[in-house]
Amino acid sequence: xxxxxxxxxxxxxxxxxxxxxxxxxxxxxxxxxxxxxxxxxxxxxxxxxxxxxxxxxxxxxxxxxxxxxxxxxxxxxxxxxxxxxxxxxxxxxxxx
Numbered sequence: 238x239x240x241x242x243x244x245x246x247x248x249x250x251x252x253x254x255x256x257x258x259x260x261x262x263x264x265x266x267x268x269x270x271x272x273x274x275x276x277x278x279x280x281x282x283x284x285x286x287x288x289x290x291x292x293x294x295x296x297x298x299x300x301x302x303x304x305x306x307x308x309x310x311x312x313x314x315x316x317x318x319x320x321x322x323x324x325x326x327x328x329x330x331x332x333x
Contacts (some may be wrong), residue, residue, distance in 0.1 A: 278316035285319060 259300035273281075282300065285291040292301045298310040300315050305322055 260276045265276060271321065273313060273316050278313040281316045281319065285315075291315065291318075 281330070282291060285302075286293060286300075290303055292303055293299075294301060294308070297308075299310050300312070301308045302315060302319060304326075305318075307318065309318065
């Protein structure tokens with residue numbers, strides 16, 4: 238009897254495939270902040286101000302993210318921060 242050819246052995250292929258699918262699922266479930274453009278950021282921050290989550294401090298020219306207490310002078314930075322903060326908060330990773 239001859240030993241099986243290493244190239245013909247596909248026993249671990251399904252495990253590699255399943256690992257790749259799990260990694261893709263994790264990536265799809267994560268919040269992406271790289272795609273926050275200026276228009277999206279303005280709309281998000283406007284909604285956050287309307288909902289009382291963000292407060293504008295006109296004399297200091299900053300926006301304060303009330304749940305975290307962080308202050309931002311850039312709408313886009315605030316939008317990206319809030320997306321990440323919300324994702325961490327939703328998964329229970331945020332410090333409260």
